[in-house]
Amino acid sequence: MGLKQSINYRADIDGLRALAVLAVILFHAGLGVQGGYVGVDVFFVISGYLITGLILQDMEQGKFSLRAFWERRIRRIMPPLVVMLLFTLAAGWLLLLAEDFKELGQSAVAQALLLSNVFFWRESGYFEQSADLKPLLHTWSLAVEEQFYLFFPLVLVALRKFFPSLLRPLLLILLMTSLVIGIYWCRTRPEAGFYLLPSRAWELLIGALLAMSSCSFSPSRRWLPELLGMTGLGMILYAVFAFSTRTRFPGEAALLPCIGSALVIACGTRSMAGRLLALPWLVGIGLVSYSLYLWHWPLLVFSKYWASVPLTVWQRIMLLAATGILAALSWKWVEQPFRKRVVCGSRRSIYAFAAVCSGLMLALGLALHLSHGVPARIPAAAQIYAAGRSDSIFRKEVSLEQAQRGEFVILGGKEHRAPGVLVWGDSHAMALLPVIDELCKEKGVQGFAAVHYQTPPLLSYVPAGPYSLKDKTPLFGAAVLDFVRSKKIPRVVLTASWNYYFEADNSGRIRQALLDTVTSLKNVGASVWVMEDVPNQPFDVPRRLAAEVMFYRGDVNLIGLPLATHRADSIQQHEVLQSLAPQHYTLLDPVGIFLNPQGFCRVAADGRALYTDSSHISTQGARFLRPLVKSIFD
Incomplete structure (x- = not known):
């Protein structure tokens, strides 16, 4: 089974990464991109394509090694992730209420075990805290990729060794099985369909099969890659701007951005789409896309956590600017030194680094779990108000x-x-x-x-x-x-x-x-x-009352919804x-009972919250x- 397509560096793929990450962070920042979440699906296709191409290329040259493969993944993923995790835990100590800090510790443990997606799937539910306030929620997609990197090379090696002539058909069967699971779960178990690998693997396998396929075009049909590439880019952009949180997703809706991504990658710079994506400014964003993805979410979460009113557009734009600065610093001082082997140059040292960092995350996360989020950090009155969540x-x-x-x-x-x-x-x-x-x-x-x-x-x-x-x-x-x-x-x-x-x-x-x-x-x-x-209050009542004690020191009778x-x-x-x-x-x-003398629908009585969230x-x-x-x- 020969590799039909070179997996050399391609600037257009970095441009596609830029498009994906910009869609995601603009969606999360609420800046007019309602379907920007499909950027994650674009990332999955890119990852499946590049990883499979590298594995097959090494196999053709007779030098493939699982230890070398996982070493490259550790160098790529772990160093900036660890820095972001340490920052998030430190910020959580200063900013989060005890229950949320405890959950942050639990999510750090899950990330260390490569099970972040499973953790957030199990934590999803009707009464669970809003996803917008979970600082490590975005690591679910990393866990999906990490699980794929763990198992897929083993599957690929086994299939290539024992069933070389059936490699593509068997992977196509796996892809179709995963797609069917995804469509079914999207209707019956939407949280599982969103978070778990069985319903997401097909997106990575699209990229994997693309890496095994020949994508040659006749010189007399130059119009064909132009048409297919622009069609693919149009499919991605349509999903980004036309989809919304009401779209049933992933399911069959995810086919649009995933097939679109495959078309763009297959055509490369033979298409206007590829040449546009290879523009230097897009390539620059693509190079730091991983760090952009890591940093944007915790910054948004911590900025919204204590805000009594929604962040303004300018505040959100400033946060994204800060994200860009942190991402550039992370790329230069963390990503590059590890990838170029300036830091932890040997394989043994990078594996030791991974073991120590994973152990540290496990220890810190377990400590936060066992200490129930260290409630002693929080004033007693604020703790009582915050306890309203579970009342x-x-x-x-x-x-x-x-x-x-x-x-x-x-x-x-x-x-x-x-x-x-x-x-x-x-x-x-x-x-x-x-x-x-x-x-x-x-x-x-x-x-x-x-x-x-x-x-x-x-x-x-x-x-x-x-x-x-x-x-x-x-x-x-x-x-x-x-x-x-x-x-x-x-x-x-x-x-x-x-x-x-x-x-x-x-x-x-x-x-x-x-x-x-x-x-x-x-x-x-x-x-x-x-x-x-x-009365449905415009804020999470227990957290808002705790903030009144900790920061504002105002009158709780003046913060409810006006009649x-x-x-x-x-x-x-x-x-x-x-x-x-x-x-x-x-x-x-x-309303008559909730109304207080100041004309507000009260949110507290006798030092305790009257709500568990904004409406219950x-x-x-x-x-x-x-x-x-x-x-x-x-």
Whole structure:
């Protein structure tokens, strides 16, 4: 199996790297590139192409060695990564709350074990902290490549030795298998589809197969590489500017930037696209693209972590300028000395460097985990406010299968008590359950909760959220209605993040769905209460309260959402829910209780946060609503 295409240095590939990294950092900085995340997929194709080409080239020359291959990868990847990790841990000591600093330590351990993507996959979820505030989140893509570098050379050596004539077909089968997994997981397990190697390997394998293929063009058809190269560049740019966070990705959508990248690489400078990418300024950015990628994300995260308002455009541009300076310094003083063997010149020394650095990351990360993020760094009052994040008792959703079996969350204890109330809704209904549970115990009745993430308490409405039941929602609603009928439950409370659903509804379906739901519940003998959503604050409440203690030392009664803003934000919710009451149900509006004398929707009481994030009330917040909720039982 001969190598058909030379893997000498190509300036156009560095230009393609520049395009990829610029797309990624502009996307992360929120500077108008909604699909810039596809730059990572472009990187995967480039990596698969270059790595496979180098391996096959060494095999042809009879000098391939796994130790030499992994040495080159260590020299390329590890030194600037270690510097960035040490900076991030030091900044975390100064800036992060204990829980987040603990998670930073855990992510450092995962990175040292080449499992960063697995860690962030396991940490992803409905109630997990926003990805925008995880300083090492971007290392997931490095872990995917590292895992590929670990296993692919072994696969390639084995296939070339035992099945040389089947090398391309077998790799094509692996590629198609990975693509099918990616498309399936994108629909059924989107977090796994995004983070894990089995659903991403096909992107690297596109580059690998390209490196094995002949890409010659007849001189009489000079137009063909021109057309294919510009088409490929157009495919990448279309994905960068036309895709968004609403695009189902990676899945089949990732084919566009990946095939586009393969076309650009295959045509090289025989195409106008390749000649454009080989422009010196793009090549310069491509040379420092790895360091740019490493540094841009932690700078953005730490800058946003304590900001009480979103960063301005100019602030984000200045951050990217700082990223460029750090990347240039990293390339000159870290990347180049290691790659040119000025530092750790021998193979033994670079392996020793890798072992020591990995051990150091493991030790530091484990220390942060075992010390719970060193909370002694944080003032006691700030720690109490920050603890509001975990001040929630009932974060357990009910599946469709459980609902159909009548297995709902039980409130008020499991004793044989008369059914008193059922709460139906989404995660905002979960947040209300602590006070319902306490009132059920006091009243000597049993309560139930039919709750599922991003799924409103409506019989005929199909939500679109990634965590929702989607088209299974009507079946879930039918199971709830049947349960209310069979158990003769006298009271049903409907509550949800109503604004979320109204914003996605342009046809008035929610109003009719609510009316149908309430009518059906009343027809089976239940009285219905509908609670408007609590005020949604414009910031993460526990972190903002902690900042007030640590930095601003202001009055916590002056940092909540103004009443006028809440009413303006919730006008559709309020008008629709008011219009159907009191003829059909009793309406509960929590704003009156949350409103403080200063005219703000309060975020704290008795030195504790009333929210776990920006919109879900904490157990303390639920108890704060007791006077309102008690009326259901009275």
